[in-house]
Amino acid sequence: MYWMCESEPTILRNTKAVRIHVRGIVQGVGFRPFVYGLAKGLQLCGWVRNTSGSVEITAQGQTEDIEYFLRCLQEEAPVLARIDSLIIQPEAVRSEETAFTILPSVVQPGYRQPVPPDAAICRNCEQELFDPTNRRYLYPFLSCTNCGPRFTIINDLPCDRQHTVMAAFPFCPECQSEYDNPLDRRFHAQASACPHCGPRVLLWKKDTGIKRLSSLESILKARRILREGGILAVKGLGGFHLACDAGNAAAVAELRRRKHRPDKPFALMAADIEAVSAVCQVSRLEAELLQGYKRPVVLLDKKQPDAFFDVAPKLDQLGFMLPYTPLHHLLLNQTDAVLNQESPAPAILVMTSGNRSGEPLAAENDEALSRLLVLADAFLLHDRSISMRCDDSVVQLDRTQPTPIFLRRSRAYAPYPVRLPFAAARPLLAVGGELKNTFCLADGQQAFLSQHIGEMEDAATCAVFEQSVDHFSRLFRIQPELVAHDLHPNYFSTRYAQKLDLQKIAVQHHHAHIAACMADNGLTERNLIGLAFDGTGYGTDGKIWGGEVLLVSYAGFERLAHLEYLPLPGGDAAIRHPWRIALGYAYTLDLDLDGLPFLLNIDKQAASVIKHQVDKQLNAPLTSSIGRLFDAVASLIGIRNHVCYEAQAAMELEVLSKPFIDSAAAYPYTIDDIIQVKELFKAIIRDLRANEPVGLIGARFHQAIAWLAIDLCQQARDVTGLNEVALSGGVWQNQTLLQLVRQGLTEAGFTVYVHQQVPANDGGLALGQAVVALAMTER
CATH class of the missing domain: 3.30.70.100 (Alpha-Beta Plaits)
Known part of the structure; x- marks a missing residue:
């Protein structure tokens, strides 16, 4: 044809x-x-x-x-x-x-096409959605070649309708005519549908089960549930959200109680940009991110500190996104007369991932009704399957350059490939890390990074990881011959790699971080200085690294300097209870903590146990982590002794430090082969005893870490003659620290590389593993 x-x-x-x-x-x-x-x-x-x-x-x-x-x-x-x-x-x-x-398509063995990511509803479809004269008026699944689901509905390539979940919905004559017309906006639009032939929405309530209603009636009742303070599970493009009225403090508190998520911030979805601008500062570039066809969650500065406090406790930013599907528009629409009269909806909803803590995103109806029943009062379902679950992407605008920084790369960005700086001679799988897991399949000069998988501590998440690897391998026709993994022997991803009948290459965690930043910036093979600052990474000496100055190439690395080793009493328990870290550091460094306020909430017997662990080296692994240093300082100065989510103490420390940062002088530190922090802690304790503001102490600490980073790079330059620096690791998500270090390094004549296409956190780790493994095998 x-x-x-x-x-x-x-x-x-x-x-x-x-x-x-x-x-x-x-x-x-x-x-x-x-x-x-x-x-x-x-x-x-x-x-x-x-x-x-x-x-x-x-x-x-x-x-x-x-x-x-x-x-x-x-x-x-x-x-x-x-x-x-x-x-x-x-x-x-x-x-x-x-x-x-x-002409008809031609199949060529050995070639592949990138799969388009999902895209937000376009303006033409949005106009049709609210046009009473259009046959798709108020239809929650309209789309065209310029918008709608792609990655999440594709079962196989080529991307024809019979290879997508839409094969279950045969075209009506009108939709078929549009699909066949090359001058129509829906020519070969594989997700195209209408009320006569496409998917439909279903409402499930605990008291009645499935309600036999039209799609519109189901949506109107869902709006009423939200308005009345209920919690709604909503099936979207790549899985479920849990939604409630963001302005209803009781509803937000109940969602936190049910989800066992006492403090971690929730993402928000607003009806329009005006609703966002009423709450947050929105620059032109941030507005473009919010309104573009990718529609990630964008972190924005609050206008008032107490705005939606229950949504993001003690933080100065909110994560907003705008509706990206017709169904979202129908849930939030504030202007359409029919929807307004029938069931007015809140203008801003909490839209958090539809899962229980530690579990993967729920994707299908039966799965959601089983796993989310204790969380939601009602379920807004639909009968279009999801081929690949995919959570929302999260970005923030780089304050020093007009570019987005990824905190999570997923919907609307995955699985678009990153171009490798050199061709892979053999196809490879890189399995990523334990936290914020993504994996990567590489072949030729393309590295296909997966969507966000999550924390690999739950069996269901591990199963999703394995399913996703199989799906990518089939979709992109890549049968790996090599597998790259982290050095840590107890990561699920490492154990998974060990089971495969492939050549295995172990890659040190921080080498992978810096290599990921290099590949992210398209750098060819070279040596440069890498500052790998993060929370946890297994070192070549079996200790926990995280404050590393490295001489790095793709094929290898040398450790030039690092933070002195200090104990983590209780191991992983110390990460959840940073007072343990503060006490462990204080005992090791022989610091006098008598009378400090943070001790008032610590049981004396528990403190004695910590001292015993440190003295006897019992379950007190050593770490050089900058992330743990932030935790220790946050606890010591009274910000938080216990955390409910990763980096909570450090994030709250940054918020309090911002007002003081420009006028704060750096605390002292010592660099003598290793980075020593005893003088830094003694200065903090002096300021605490002098009743200096906590924010000022935090700002001086930020300045100290920034100047430390700059001094380390200058010393590395003196030794190596190198003038390029790559920054990677989760600590660099701290925008205050990143600004200070980038500005100082630039003024000192360095070329500074930061992440562009993948996160600085462990979400970018698989890319680094891939390029390191490929370079090592080539060598």
Whole structure:
């Protein structure tokens, strides 16, 4: 089957013919109909077709029209398209060419196409959603080639409807006609549907079960449940959210109680940008992130410290996103007369991941009804399956450069590949770490990073990890010959790698962090200085690293300096109870803590046990972690003795420090082969005894770590002659510290690299494992 544009250009002396290969995200995004319409408008002849590795075009016409056509291919491509390369070759002019056609797809062994990520509803579909004259009026699953689900509905490639979950919904005649028309916005839109032939929404309540209602009636009742303070489980693109009215303190508190999440911030979804701007400072670039087709959760500064305090206790930022599916718009819409009159909805909802603590995101109806029944009062379900669960992405704007920084790379970004700085000679799987897990499949010059998997401490999450690896391997036709994993022997990902019948390569945690930053910035093989600051990473000496100055190449590393080893009494328990870290450090450094306020809430017998553990080296592993140093200081100065989520104490310390940061002088420290912090702690204790503000103490500590980082790089430069620095590890998510260090290093003449495409935390670890393993095998 093919489509023809009837045009008969005269073959003149200035006629030109070209063959074009376009690679990138150019399939499933309306690229062929875009090319077809453009060629028709210019009266070109030739053809366009999908192949396994690219979109291929031949075009013939007058020279100036061909040149305009080539410019438009790059400058006016569909919004979801992403062109990685465009190869143009001259062709012989053929007088028999009289039309422009869309040819059938061609399968090419050994080639692959990136799978488009899911995309937020486009403006055209949003207009149709609220247009009473449109046949898709108020239909919660409308989409087109410019928007809607992609990654989460694809079972296999090529991305044809029969290979997606939409195969369960045969087209009605009208939808089929649109799908077959190359000039229609829904030409080959695999997720396209309408109320007559597509998925529908179902409402399930504890007292009644499934309600036999229309999709709209189900949504209206769901809005009423939210308005009345209920908790609603909502099935979305890649899984379930748990939603409640963000302005209802009792509803938020009840959600926290049910989810066993006393303090960790919730994500919010607002009806529109005006609702967000009423609560937070929103810059032009942040507004573009919020309103673009990716719609991640964006961390924004509050206008008032107490705004939605229950949503993000003791923090000065809120994580907002805007509706990205028609269903979300229908839940939150504030302007449509029908919805307003029937059931007004809150303008801002909590929209947190639909799971119990430690479990993976719930994806299918039966799974959600089983696992989330104790959390939700009602369930807004739908009958479209989810092929691959995918949580929301989380970003914040870099304060020193107008670019987003990833805290979590998932929906709307995964699984788009990162281009490797060198070609992989053998296909490889990198399995990532234990926390914030992602994995990576690499082949050629493409590294396909998975969506956020989560914390690998729950059996169900581990099962999702294994299913996802299998899915990616099938989807991208990559059968790995190598597997890269962390050095830590007890990580699930390490044990999984050990079971595989593949060549295994262990990669040190912080080497992987710095290598990930290098690959993230497209750097070729070289040596540079790496500052790997994070919470936990297994070192080559069996100790817990995390405050490392490294001389790094892809193929190897040398440890130039590190924070002195200090004990973690109780091991992992110390991370949840940072008072243990503070006491362990104090006993080791022989610090006088008598009378300090933070001791008032610590049982004397428990403190004695900590001293015994440190003295006898019983369950008190040694660490050089900067992350744990932040925890110890936060506890010592009275911010928090117990944490409910990762980095909570450090985040609250940063919030209190910000007002003082510009005027604070750095605390002292000592660099003598290792970084010594006894003088730093003694200075903090002096300030505590002098009743200095906690925020000022925190600011002086931030300045100390910043100047320490700059001094370490200068010393490393003196030894190595290197002038490039890569920053990686979870500590660099601290924007206050990142700003201070980047500015100081730049002023000192360094070139500084930070993460661009993947998180600095362990969510980017798999990329680093992949490039290190590939470089090691090449060597």
